[in-house]
Amino acid sequence: MTEVRDEETVRQQRRPEDEPGTGVVTAFGRQLKLLRTRAGMERVEFGKRVGYSADSVASIEQGRRIPQPQFIEQADEVLGAGGVLTALKEEMAKAQYPAFFRDMARLEASAVGLCVYAAHAAPGLLQTEEYARAVFRMQRPLLEDDVIEQRLQARMTRQDIFTRRPAPLLSFIIEEVVLRKPIGGRASLRGQLEQTLLVGQNRNVEIQVMPTAREDHAGLGGPFTLIENSDGRRLAYTEVQDDSRLYNRPGKIRELEARYGILRSQALTPCESLAFVEEMLGET
Template sequence: METAEEDFTPADNEGGGGGGSGEGGGVVAAFGKQLKLLRQRAGLEREAFGRLVGYSPSSIASFEQGRRIPSPRAIEKADRVLDAGGVLIALKDEVARAQYPPFFQDMARLEAKAAHLCEYSTLIVPGLVQTPEYALAVFQQQRPLLTEEVIEERLAGRLVRQEIHSRRPEPLLSFILEESVVRRPVGGREVLRGQLEQLLLFGHKRNVDIQVMPIDREDHAALEGPFTTIETVKGQRFAYTEVQGSSRLFSEYVKIQELSACYGILRSQALTPRESLAFLERLLGET
Protein backbone atom coordinates (compact mmCIF):
# COMPACT_ATOMS: atom_id res chain seq x y z
CA MET A 1 0.00 0.00 0.00
CA GLU A 2 1.50 3.32 -1.04
CA THR A 3 2.28 6.08 1.41
CA ALA A 4 1.99 9.81 0.87
CA GLU A 5 5.80 10.11 0.84
CA GLU A 6 6.30 7.95 -2.24
CA ASP A 7 6.72 9.42 -5.73
CA PHE A 8 3.74 9.01 -8.01
CA THR A 9 4.09 7.37 -11.42
CA PRO A 10 0.93 7.48 -13.54
CA ALA A 11 0.02 4.41 -15.54
CA ASP A 12 -0.27 6.51 -18.68
CA ASN A 13 0.49 10.23 -18.62
CA GLU A 14 -1.52 10.95 -21.75
CA GLY A 15 -3.88 8.03 -22.04
CA GLY A 16 -7.64 8.10 -22.09
CA GLY A 17 -8.12 5.28 -19.64
CA GLY A 18 -5.11 5.43 -17.38
CA GLY A 19 -4.74 1.66 -17.03
CA GLY A 20 -5.96 1.48 -13.43
CA SER A 21 -8.69 -1.07 -14.08
CA GLY A 22 -6.33 -4.07 -13.96
CA GLU A 23 -4.69 -2.83 -10.76
CA GLY A 24 -8.06 -2.09 -9.18
CA GLY A 25 -9.41 -5.51 -10.14
CA GLY A 26 -6.35 -7.17 -8.60
CA VAL A 27 -6.86 -5.36 -5.31
CA VAL A 28 -10.53 -6.36 -5.18
CA ALA A 29 -9.71 -10.00 -5.97
CA ALA A 30 -7.00 -10.08 -3.30
CA PHE A 31 -9.38 -8.53 -0.76
CA GLY A 32 -12.03 -11.13 -1.60
CA LYS A 33 -9.62 -14.01 -1.05
CA GLN A 34 -8.53 -12.55 2.28
CA LEU A 35 -12.14 -12.09 3.34
CA LYS A 36 -12.98 -15.70 2.51
CA LEU A 37 -9.97 -17.05 4.42
CA LEU A 38 -10.84 -15.00 7.50
CA ARG A 39 -14.50 -16.06 7.35
CA GLN A 40 -13.53 -19.72 7.10
CA ARG A 41 -11.02 -19.30 9.93
CA ALA A 42 -13.86 -17.93 12.06
CA GLY A 43 -15.96 -21.01 11.25
CA LEU A 44 -18.77 -18.98 9.67
CA GLU A 45 -20.85 -19.99 6.69
CA ARG A 46 -21.76 -17.20 4.26
CA GLU A 47 -25.33 -17.02 5.52
CA ALA A 48 -24.30 -16.62 9.18
CA PHE A 49 -21.57 -14.11 8.31
CA GLY A 50 -24.01 -12.20 6.12
CA ARG A 51 -26.46 -11.84 9.00
CA LEU A 52 -23.72 -10.41 11.20
CA VAL A 53 -22.62 -7.76 8.68
CA GLY A 54 -26.02 -7.04 7.12
CA TYR A 55 -25.56 -8.62 3.66
CA SER A 56 -27.15 -11.57 1.86
CA PRO A 57 -25.14 -14.77 1.24
CA SER A 58 -25.07 -13.93 -2.47
CA SER A 59 -23.53 -10.53 -1.70
CA ILE A 60 -20.89 -12.16 0.50
CA ALA A 61 -20.10 -14.54 -2.36
CA SER A 62 -19.76 -11.56 -4.73
CA PHE A 63 -17.34 -9.85 -2.32
CA GLU A 64 -15.24 -12.98 -1.94
CA GLN A 65 -15.13 -13.65 -5.68
CA GLY A 66 -14.13 -10.04 -6.49
CA ARG A 67 -17.33 -9.40 -8.47
CA ARG A 68 -18.62 -6.68 -6.12
CA ILE A 69 -16.78 -4.01 -4.14
CA PRO A 70 -17.80 -3.66 -0.47
CA SER A 71 -18.31 -0.20 1.00
CA PRO A 72 -15.77 1.16 3.53
CA ARG A 73 -18.38 0.69 6.28
CA ALA A 74 -18.90 -2.96 5.29
CA ILE A 75 -15.13 -3.54 5.39
CA GLU A 76 -14.86 -2.04 8.87
CA LYS A 77 -17.76 -4.15 10.12
CA ALA A 78 -16.34 -7.33 8.58
CA ASP A 79 -12.98 -6.66 10.21
CA ARG A 80 -14.65 -6.40 13.63
CA VAL A 81 -16.92 -9.43 13.17
CA LEU A 82 -14.04 -11.62 11.97
CA ASP A 83 -11.63 -10.27 14.60
CA ALA A 84 -9.21 -9.56 11.74
CA GLY A 85 -7.10 -7.11 13.72
CA GLY A 86 -7.16 -4.45 11.02
CA VAL A 87 -6.10 -6.72 8.15
CA LEU A 88 -9.19 -5.86 6.09
CA ILE A 89 -9.23 -2.20 7.13
CA ALA A 90 -5.66 -1.85 5.86
CA LEU A 91 -6.99 -2.54 2.35
CA LYS A 92 -9.98 -0.20 2.68
CA ASP A 93 -8.57 2.78 0.77
CA GLU A 94 -7.17 0.70 -2.09
CA VAL A 95 -10.46 -1.19 -2.42
CA ALA A 96 -12.36 2.10 -2.41
CA ARG A 97 -10.21 3.50 -5.24
CA ALA A 98 -11.08 0.46 -7.33
CA GLN A 99 -14.66 1.76 -7.30
CA TYR A 100 -13.72 4.69 -9.52
CA PRO A 101 -14.08 4.49 -13.30
CA PRO A 102 -10.83 3.15 -14.78
CA PHE A 103 -9.98 6.51 -16.36
CA PHE A 104 -10.08 8.22 -12.94
CA GLN A 105 -8.10 5.76 -10.82
CA ASP A 106 -4.72 7.42 -11.38
CA MET A 107 -6.20 10.80 -10.52
CA ALA A 108 -7.75 9.40 -7.32
CA ARG A 109 -4.33 8.13 -6.18
CA LEU A 110 -2.83 11.49 -7.03
CA GLU A 111 -5.47 13.46 -5.07
CA ALA A 112 -4.60 11.46 -1.97
CA LYS A 113 -1.02 12.79 -2.20
CA ALA A 114 -1.91 16.40 -2.98
CA ALA A 115 -0.31 19.23 -1.06
CA HIS A 116 -1.88 21.84 -3.35
CA LEU A 117 -4.85 21.26 -5.66
CA CYS A 118 -6.60 23.74 -7.97
CA GLU A 119 -9.78 22.77 -9.84
CA TYR A 120 -11.80 24.74 -12.38
CA SER A 121 -15.34 23.36 -12.83
CA THR A 122 -17.83 24.22 -15.57
CA LEU A 123 -20.75 21.80 -15.16
CA ILE A 124 -21.06 20.39 -11.64
CA VAL A 125 -19.72 21.05 -8.16
CA PRO A 126 -16.29 19.38 -7.79
CA GLY A 127 -16.42 15.92 -6.26
CA LEU A 128 -14.18 16.87 -3.35
CA VAL A 129 -16.81 19.28 -2.00
CA GLN A 130 -20.04 17.53 -3.03
CA THR A 131 -22.66 16.49 -0.48
CA PRO A 132 -23.68 12.80 -0.58
CA GLU A 133 -27.13 13.83 -1.85
CA TYR A 134 -25.67 15.93 -4.66
CA ALA A 135 -23.20 13.19 -5.64
CA LEU A 136 -26.01 10.62 -5.67
CA ALA A 137 -28.07 12.85 -8.00
CA VAL A 138 -25.08 13.24 -10.33
CA PHE A 139 -24.57 9.48 -10.57
CA GLN A 140 -28.30 8.82 -11.06
CA GLN A 141 -28.40 11.17 -14.03
CA GLN A 142 -25.44 9.67 -15.89
CA ARG A 143 -26.08 8.18 -19.31
CA PRO A 144 -25.86 5.34 -20.11
CA LEU A 145 -27.66 4.59 -16.85
CA LEU A 146 -25.57 3.14 -14.03
CA THR A 147 -26.89 0.16 -12.07
CA GLU A 148 -27.85 0.68 -8.43
CA GLU A 149 -24.85 -1.43 -7.43
CA VAL A 150 -22.43 0.74 -9.42
CA ILE A 151 -24.03 3.91 -8.06
CA GLU A 152 -23.51 2.62 -4.51
CA GLU A 153 -19.87 1.85 -5.28
CA ARG A 154 -19.22 5.21 -6.95
CA LEU A 155 -20.84 7.07 -4.06
CA ALA A 156 -18.67 5.22 -1.54
CA GLY A 157 -15.60 6.07 -3.60
CA ARG A 158 -16.61 9.73 -3.76
CA LEU A 159 -16.85 9.92 0.03
CA VAL A 160 -13.45 8.24 0.44
CA ARG A 161 -11.93 10.93 -1.79
CA GLN A 162 -13.25 13.55 0.63
CA GLU A 163 -11.08 12.15 3.41
CA ILE A 164 -8.51 14.60 2.01
CA HIS A 165 -10.22 17.22 4.21
CA SER A 166 -9.22 15.41 7.40
CA ARG A 167 -5.57 14.96 6.40
CA ARG A 168 -2.81 16.56 8.44
CA PRO A 169 -1.13 18.72 7.41
CA GLU A 170 -4.11 20.09 5.52
CA PRO A 171 -3.63 20.45 1.76
CA LEU A 172 -4.26 23.84 0.13
CA LEU A 173 -7.38 23.57 -2.04
CA SER A 174 -8.68 26.09 -4.56
CA PHE A 175 -11.90 25.75 -6.55
CA ILE A 176 -13.26 28.06 -9.26
CA LEU A 177 -16.87 27.34 -10.20
CA GLU A 178 -18.84 28.82 -13.05
CA GLU A 179 -21.92 30.68 -11.80
CA SER A 180 -24.13 28.21 -13.69
CA VAL A 181 -22.68 25.39 -11.55
CA VAL A 182 -23.99 26.85 -8.29
CA ARG A 183 -27.35 27.76 -9.85
CA ARG A 184 -28.12 24.40 -11.49
CA PRO A 185 -30.53 22.47 -9.17
CA VAL A 186 -28.98 19.02 -9.60
CA GLY A 187 -31.20 16.68 -7.61
CA GLY A 188 -33.77 19.42 -6.89
CA ARG A 189 -33.92 22.62 -4.86
CA GLU A 190 -33.42 20.98 -1.46
CA VAL A 191 -30.32 19.14 -2.67
CA LEU A 192 -28.99 22.40 -4.10
CA ARG A 193 -29.61 24.20 -0.81
CA GLY A 194 -27.66 21.55 1.06
CA GLN A 195 -24.85 21.82 -1.48
CA LEU A 196 -24.68 25.61 -1.19
CA GLU A 197 -24.55 25.30 2.60
CA GLN A 198 -21.65 22.85 2.30
CA LEU A 199 -19.77 25.15 -0.08
CA LEU A 200 -20.13 27.96 2.46
CA LEU A 201 -18.79 25.70 5.22
CA PHE A 202 -15.78 24.69 3.15
CA GLY A 203 -15.24 28.25 1.95
CA HIS A 204 -14.70 29.40 5.53
CA LYS A 205 -11.91 26.87 6.11
CA ARG A 206 -8.45 28.43 6.17
CA ASN A 207 -7.02 25.94 3.64
CA VAL A 208 -9.89 26.18 1.12
CA ASP A 209 -10.62 28.96 -1.37
CA ILE A 210 -13.88 28.88 -3.35
CA GLN A 211 -14.40 31.39 -6.14
CA VAL A 212 -17.32 31.96 -8.49
CA MET A 213 -16.86 33.04 -12.10
CA PRO A 214 -19.83 35.32 -12.90
CA ILE A 215 -21.64 34.58 -16.12
CA ASP A 216 -21.46 38.23 -17.19
CA ARG A 217 -17.65 38.42 -17.19
CA GLU A 218 -16.30 39.59 -20.56
CA ASP A 219 -12.77 38.28 -19.91
CA HIS A 220 -12.31 34.54 -19.41
CA ALA A 221 -8.99 32.69 -19.54
CA ALA A 222 -10.36 29.12 -19.59
CA LEU A 223 -12.90 28.89 -22.38
CA GLU A 224 -11.36 25.58 -23.49
CA GLY A 225 -12.89 23.75 -20.54
CA PRO A 226 -12.36 22.41 -17.01
CA PHE A 227 -9.05 21.19 -15.61
CA THR A 228 -7.21 20.41 -12.39
CA THR A 229 -3.61 21.03 -11.33
CA ILE A 230 -1.96 19.19 -8.46
CA GLU A 231 1.32 19.43 -6.60
CA THR A 232 2.10 16.45 -4.38
CA VAL A 233 3.78 16.47 -0.99
CA LYS A 234 6.98 15.40 -2.78
CA GLY A 235 6.84 18.39 -5.12
CA GLN A 236 5.68 16.46 -8.19
CA ARG A 237 3.32 18.47 -10.40
CA PHE A 238 0.55 17.18 -12.64
CA ALA A 239 -2.42 18.47 -14.61
CA TYR A 240 -5.63 16.61 -15.37
CA THR A 241 -8.42 17.12 -17.89
CA GLU A 242 -11.58 15.09 -18.40
CA VAL A 243 -14.52 15.13 -20.80
CA GLN A 244 -17.21 12.56 -21.64
CA GLY A 245 -15.52 9.73 -19.75
CA SER A 246 -12.11 10.29 -21.32
CA SER A 247 -9.20 11.79 -19.41
CA ARG A 248 -5.60 12.93 -19.76
CA LEU A 249 -3.05 13.16 -16.97
CA PHE A 250 -0.14 15.42 -17.88
CA SER A 251 3.31 15.45 -16.30
CA GLU A 252 5.06 17.59 -18.93
CA TYR A 253 6.48 20.85 -17.58
CA VAL A 254 5.24 23.01 -20.48
CA LYS A 255 1.61 21.82 -20.26
CA ILE A 256 1.51 22.11 -16.48
CA GLN A 257 2.93 25.64 -16.61
CA GLU A 258 0.39 26.58 -19.26
CA LEU A 259 -2.57 25.39 -17.21
CA SER A 260 -1.16 26.79 -13.95
CA ALA A 261 -0.81 30.22 -15.58
CA CYS A 262 -4.32 29.91 -16.95
CA TYR A 263 -5.64 29.15 -13.47
CA GLY A 264 -3.83 32.16 -12.02
CA ILE A 265 -5.42 34.48 -14.59
CA LEU A 266 -8.81 32.85 -13.99
CA ARG A 267 -8.53 33.55 -10.25
CA SER A 268 -7.98 37.24 -10.98
CA GLN A 269 -11.03 37.34 -13.27
CA ALA A 270 -13.44 35.55 -10.91
CA LEU A 271 -15.00 36.94 -7.76
CA THR A 272 -12.58 36.95 -4.84
CA PRO A 273 -13.07 34.25 -2.17
CA ARG A 274 -14.76 36.81 0.13
CA GLU A 275 -17.01 38.10 -2.68
CA SER A 276 -17.80 34.52 -3.68
CA LEU A 277 -18.96 33.58 -0.17
CA ALA A 278 -21.21 36.65 -0.13
CA PHE A 279 -22.57 35.61 -3.54
CA LEU A 280 -23.27 32.06 -2.31
CA GLU A 281 -25.03 33.39 0.79
CA ARG A 282 -27.29 35.56 -1.37
CA LEU A 283 -27.99 32.65 -3.69
CA LEU A 284 -28.82 30.40 -0.74
CA GLY A 285 -31.34 32.98 0.44
CA GLU A 286 -32.99 32.93 -2.99
CA THR A 287 -33.09 29.14 -3.34
Protein backbone atom coordinates (compact mmCIF):
# COMPACT_ATOMS: atom_id res chain seq x y z
CA MET A 1 0.00 0.00 0.00
CA THR A 2 1.20 3.55 -0.68
CA GLU A 3 2.82 5.15 2.35
CA VAL A 4 0.40 7.33 4.28
CA ARG A 5 1.12 11.03 3.82
CA ASP A 6 1.12 13.24 6.93
CA GLU A 7 0.94 10.01 8.98
CA GLU A 8 -2.82 10.07 8.69
CA THR A 9 -4.59 9.07 5.52
CA VAL A 10 -4.30 7.84 1.98
CA ARG A 11 -7.17 9.09 -0.12
CA GLN A 12 -8.17 6.52 -2.72
CA GLN A 13 -8.23 8.52 -5.93
CA ARG A 14 -10.41 7.66 -8.87
CA ARG A 15 -8.38 6.21 -11.70
CA PRO A 16 -10.46 6.72 -14.84
CA GLU A 17 -7.72 5.17 -16.93
CA ASP A 18 -8.66 1.80 -15.39
CA GLU A 19 -12.41 2.05 -15.94
CA PRO A 20 -14.14 0.12 -18.75
CA GLY A 21 -13.61 1.94 -22.03
CA THR A 22 -10.24 3.49 -21.13
CA GLY A 23 -6.63 2.78 -20.16
CA VAL A 24 -5.54 -0.74 -19.32
CA VAL A 25 -8.96 -2.23 -20.11
CA THR A 26 -8.94 -0.78 -23.62
CA ALA A 27 -5.30 -1.78 -24.11
CA PHE A 28 -6.16 -5.38 -23.24
CA GLY A 29 -9.08 -5.33 -25.69
CA ARG A 30 -6.93 -4.02 -28.52
CA GLN A 31 -4.26 -6.63 -27.82
CA LEU A 32 -6.89 -9.37 -27.81
CA LYS A 33 -8.32 -8.22 -31.15
CA LEU A 34 -4.84 -8.02 -32.70
CA LEU A 35 -3.97 -11.55 -31.58
CA ARG A 36 -7.33 -12.93 -32.71
CA THR A 37 -7.01 -11.28 -36.12
CA ARG A 38 -3.48 -12.57 -36.57
CA ALA A 39 -4.72 -16.06 -35.71
CA GLY A 40 -7.28 -15.74 -38.52
CA MET A 41 -10.30 -16.26 -36.24
CA GLU A 42 -13.64 -14.55 -36.51
CA ARG A 43 -15.31 -13.53 -33.26
CA VAL A 44 -17.90 -16.29 -33.56
CA GLU A 45 -15.27 -19.03 -33.88
CA PHE A 46 -13.09 -17.59 -31.15
CA GLY A 47 -16.09 -17.13 -28.88
CA LYS A 48 -17.09 -20.78 -29.25
CA ARG A 49 -13.60 -21.90 -28.30
CA VAL A 50 -13.54 -19.82 -25.11
CA GLY A 51 -17.22 -20.22 -24.22
CA TYR A 52 -18.32 -16.64 -24.93
CA SER A 53 -20.74 -15.16 -27.43
CA ALA A 54 -19.45 -13.05 -30.29
CA ASP A 55 -21.13 -10.00 -28.73
CA SER A 56 -19.32 -10.60 -25.44
CA VAL A 57 -16.00 -10.92 -27.25
CA ALA A 58 -16.75 -7.65 -29.05
CA SER A 59 -17.47 -5.93 -25.72
CA ILE A 60 -14.11 -7.06 -24.34
CA GLU A 61 -12.21 -6.08 -27.48
CA GLN A 62 -13.84 -2.64 -27.43
CA GLY A 63 -12.93 -2.11 -23.79
CA ARG A 64 -16.55 -2.06 -22.64
CA ARG A 65 -16.28 -5.20 -20.53
CA ILE A 66 -13.56 -6.33 -18.12
CA PRO A 67 -12.57 -9.96 -18.83
CA GLN A 68 -12.59 -12.57 -16.09
CA PRO A 69 -9.41 -14.54 -15.20
CA GLN A 70 -10.70 -17.75 -16.79
CA PHE A 71 -11.42 -15.95 -20.07
CA ILE A 72 -7.93 -14.44 -20.08
CA GLU A 73 -6.29 -17.83 -19.53
CA GLN A 74 -8.40 -19.53 -22.21
CA ALA A 75 -7.85 -16.69 -24.70
CA ASP A 76 -4.10 -16.80 -24.16
CA GLU A 77 -4.06 -20.55 -24.80
CA VAL A 78 -6.44 -20.53 -27.81
CA LEU A 79 -4.55 -17.69 -29.49
CA GLY A 80 -1.11 -19.04 -28.62
CA ALA A 81 -0.28 -15.72 -27.02
CA GLY A 82 2.54 -17.16 -24.91
CA GLY A 83 1.55 -15.30 -21.77
CA VAL A 84 1.01 -11.88 -23.35
CA LEU A 85 -2.61 -11.82 -22.18
CA THR A 86 -2.17 -13.62 -18.85
CA ALA A 87 0.49 -11.05 -17.92
CA LEU A 88 -2.38 -8.55 -17.64
CA LYS A 89 -4.58 -10.77 -15.48
CA GLU A 90 -3.69 -9.03 -12.23
CA GLU A 91 -4.43 -5.60 -13.70
CA MET A 92 -7.77 -6.84 -15.01
CA ALA A 93 -8.64 -8.23 -11.57
CA LYS A 94 -8.00 -4.81 -10.03
CA ALA A 95 -10.07 -3.06 -12.70
CA GLN A 96 -13.22 -5.04 -11.82
CA TYR A 97 -13.59 -2.93 -8.67
CA PRO A 98 -14.40 0.78 -8.66
CA ALA A 99 -11.17 2.74 -8.33
CA PHE A 100 -11.86 3.99 -4.82
CA PHE A 101 -12.21 0.41 -3.48
CA ARG A 102 -9.24 -1.34 -5.08
CA ASP A 103 -6.73 -1.02 -2.26
CA MET A 104 -9.36 -2.10 0.25
CA ALA A 105 -10.26 -5.15 -1.86
CA ARG A 106 -6.60 -6.21 -1.85
CA LEU A 107 -6.26 -5.76 1.91
CA GLU A 108 -9.55 -7.52 2.60
CA ALA A 109 -8.52 -10.56 0.56
CA SER A 110 -5.48 -11.19 2.78
CA ALA A 111 -6.82 -9.97 6.13
CA VAL A 112 -6.73 -12.21 9.20
CA GLY A 113 -9.37 -10.09 10.91
CA LEU A 114 -12.10 -7.66 9.87
CA CYS A 115 -14.50 -5.58 11.96
CA VAL A 116 -17.26 -3.98 9.90
CA TYR A 117 -19.78 -1.40 11.08
CA ALA A 118 -22.65 -1.02 8.56
CA ALA A 119 -25.08 1.87 8.85
CA HIS A 120 -26.67 2.26 5.41
CA ALA A 121 -26.84 -1.12 3.64
CA ALA A 122 -25.91 -4.72 4.36
CA PRO A 123 -22.11 -5.17 4.24
CA GLY A 124 -20.92 -6.23 0.79
CA LEU A 125 -19.45 -9.42 2.23
CA LEU A 126 -22.91 -10.48 3.43
CA GLN A 127 -24.99 -9.41 0.44
CA THR A 128 -26.92 -11.87 -1.68
CA GLU A 129 -26.64 -11.61 -5.45
CA GLU A 130 -30.19 -10.23 -5.72
CA TYR A 131 -29.62 -7.63 -3.00
CA ALA A 132 -26.25 -6.56 -4.42
CA ARG A 133 -27.67 -6.20 -7.93
CA ALA A 134 -30.42 -3.96 -6.53
CA VAL A 135 -27.81 -1.84 -4.73
CA PHE A 136 -25.84 -1.35 -7.95
CA ARG A 137 -28.98 -0.58 -9.96
CA MET A 138 -29.88 2.19 -7.51
CA GLN A 139 -26.58 4.03 -7.90
CA ARG A 140 -26.66 7.48 -9.42
CA PRO A 141 -25.43 8.36 -11.97
CA LEU A 142 -26.75 5.12 -13.44
CA LEU A 143 -24.29 2.33 -14.09
CA GLU A 144 -24.25 0.53 -17.44
CA ASP A 145 -25.56 -3.05 -17.37
CA ASP A 146 -22.09 -4.45 -18.16
CA VAL A 147 -20.60 -2.52 -15.26
CA ILE A 148 -23.32 -3.73 -12.90
CA GLU A 149 -22.69 -7.37 -13.81
CA GLN A 150 -18.93 -6.89 -13.52
CA ARG A 151 -19.17 -5.33 -10.08
CA LEU A 152 -21.73 -7.90 -8.99
CA GLN A 153 -19.38 -10.76 -9.88
CA ALA A 154 -16.52 -8.99 -8.10
CA ARG A 155 -18.63 -8.59 -4.97
CA MET A 156 -19.63 -12.24 -4.97
CA THR A 157 -15.98 -13.25 -5.44
CA ARG A 158 -15.06 -11.28 -2.31
CA GLN A 159 -17.21 -13.70 -0.31
CA ASP A 160 -14.61 -16.41 -0.85
CA ILE A 161 -13.21 -15.03 2.40
CA PHE A 162 -15.72 -17.21 4.27
CA THR A 163 -14.17 -20.42 2.95
CA ARG A 164 -10.56 -19.31 3.17
CA ARG A 165 -8.20 -21.30 5.36
CA PRO A 166 -6.94 -20.41 7.85
CA ALA A 167 -10.25 -18.73 8.54
CA PRO A 168 -10.09 -15.00 9.33
CA LEU A 169 -12.01 -13.64 12.32
CA LEU A 170 -14.93 -11.54 11.08
CA SER A 171 -17.14 -9.23 13.11
CA PHE A 172 -20.13 -7.29 11.78
CA ILE A 173 -22.27 -4.69 13.55
CA ILE A 174 -25.34 -3.85 11.51
CA GLU A 175 -27.92 -1.17 12.23
CA GLU A 176 -31.43 -2.57 12.68
CA VAL A 177 -32.75 -0.10 10.11
CA VAL A 178 -30.43 -1.67 7.52
CA LEU A 179 -32.10 -5.03 8.06
CA ARG A 180 -35.53 -3.47 7.57
CA LYS A 181 -34.83 -1.64 4.30
CA PRO A 182 -36.58 -3.60 1.50
CA ILE A 183 -33.79 -2.95 -1.01
CA GLY A 184 -34.75 -4.76 -4.18
CA GLY A 185 -38.21 -5.64 -2.78
CA ARG A 186 -39.57 -7.80 0.00
CA ALA A 187 -38.31 -11.03 -1.54
CA SER A 188 -34.82 -9.55 -1.81
CA LEU A 189 -34.93 -8.47 1.83
CA ARG A 190 -36.08 -11.91 2.92
CA GLY A 191 -33.20 -13.51 1.06
CA GLN A 192 -30.80 -11.06 2.67
CA LEU A 193 -32.05 -11.89 6.16
CA GLU A 194 -31.68 -15.60 5.41
CA GLN A 195 -28.14 -15.01 4.16
CA THR A 196 -27.29 -13.07 7.33
CA LEU A 197 -28.52 -15.96 9.49
CA LEU A 198 -26.60 -18.51 7.40
CA VAL A 199 -23.29 -16.65 7.52
CA GLY A 200 -23.77 -15.96 11.22
CA GLN A 201 -23.61 -19.70 11.91
CA ASN A 202 -19.92 -19.81 10.98
CA ARG A 203 -17.66 -20.15 14.01
CA ASN A 204 -15.32 -17.42 12.78
CA VAL A 205 -18.14 -14.91 12.22
CA GLU A 206 -19.95 -12.75 14.75
CA ILE A 207 -22.92 -10.66 13.65
CA GLN A 208 -24.44 -8.10 15.99
CA VAL A 209 -27.49 -5.90 15.48
CA MET A 210 -27.62 -2.33 16.78
CA PRO A 211 -31.25 -1.71 17.82
CA THR A 212 -32.76 1.53 16.56
CA ALA A 213 -34.15 2.21 20.03
CA ARG A 214 -30.70 2.53 21.64
CA GLU A 215 -30.34 5.91 23.35
CA ASP A 216 -26.52 5.71 23.51
CA HIS A 217 -24.80 5.20 20.17
CA ALA A 218 -21.07 5.41 19.40
CA GLY A 219 -21.44 5.10 15.64
CA LEU A 220 -22.90 8.44 14.66
CA GLY A 221 -19.71 9.29 12.78
CA GLY A 222 -20.65 6.79 10.09
CA PRO A 223 -19.63 3.31 8.86
CA PHE A 224 -16.05 2.06 8.95
CA THR A 225 -13.99 -1.13 8.73
CA LEU A 226 -11.02 -2.23 10.83
CA ILE A 227 -8.45 -4.49 9.15
CA GLU A 228 -5.74 -6.68 10.64
CA ASN A 229 -3.07 -8.12 8.34
CA SER A 230 -1.12 -11.33 8.83
CA ASP A 231 1.94 -9.32 9.90
CA GLY A 232 -0.07 -7.75 12.72
CA ARG A 233 -0.47 -4.42 10.98
CA ARG A 234 -3.75 -2.66 11.72
CA LEU A 235 -5.54 -0.28 9.38
CA ALA A 236 -8.95 1.33 9.06
CA TYR A 237 -11.10 2.10 6.05
CA THR A 238 -13.90 4.63 5.61
CA GLU A 239 -16.02 5.37 2.58
CA VAL A 240 -18.66 7.96 1.72
CA GLN A 241 -19.99 9.24 -1.61
CA ASP A 242 -17.49 7.14 -3.62
CA ASP A 243 -14.61 8.74 -1.72
CA SER A 244 -12.57 6.49 0.54
CA ARG A 245 -9.66 6.65 2.95
CA LEU A 246 -7.26 4.16 4.45
CA TYR A 247 -5.77 5.05 7.83
CA ASN A 248 -2.62 3.63 9.39
CA ARG A 249 -1.77 6.27 12.01
CA PRO A 250 -1.76 4.48 15.40
CA GLY A 251 -3.71 7.26 17.11
CA LYS A 252 -6.52 7.10 14.55
CA ILE A 253 -6.61 3.31 14.62
CA ARG A 254 -6.87 3.28 18.43
CA GLU A 255 -9.70 5.80 18.24
CA LEU A 256 -11.71 3.67 15.80
CA GLU A 257 -10.93 0.43 17.65
CA ALA A 258 -12.23 2.00 20.87
CA ARG A 259 -15.33 3.17 19.03
CA TYR A 260 -15.94 -0.30 17.65
CA GLY A 261 -15.54 -1.79 21.11
CA ILE A 262 -18.20 0.55 22.48
CA LEU A 263 -20.49 -0.29 19.57
CA ARG A 264 -20.13 -3.99 20.36
CA SER A 265 -21.13 -3.35 23.96
CA GLN A 266 -24.16 -1.28 22.89
CA ALA A 267 -25.39 -3.76 20.25
CA LEU A 268 -27.22 -7.02 20.89
CA THR A 269 -24.96 -10.00 21.56
CA PRO A 270 -24.31 -12.37 18.62
CA CYS A 271 -26.85 -14.91 19.96
CA GLU A 272 -29.44 -12.20 20.62
CA SER A 273 -28.77 -10.73 17.19
CA LEU A 274 -29.36 -13.98 15.28
CA ALA A 275 -32.57 -14.52 17.25
CA PHE A 276 -33.59 -10.96 16.39
CA VAL A 277 -32.90 -11.49 12.68
CA GLU A 278 -34.85 -14.74 12.77
CA GLU A 279 -37.78 -12.89 14.31
CA MET A 280 -37.56 -10.22 11.60
CA LEU A 281 -37.52 -12.96 8.98
CA GLY A 282 -40.76 -14.31 10.38
CA GLU A 283 -42.31 -10.84 9.97
CA THR A 284 -41.15 -10.40 6.37
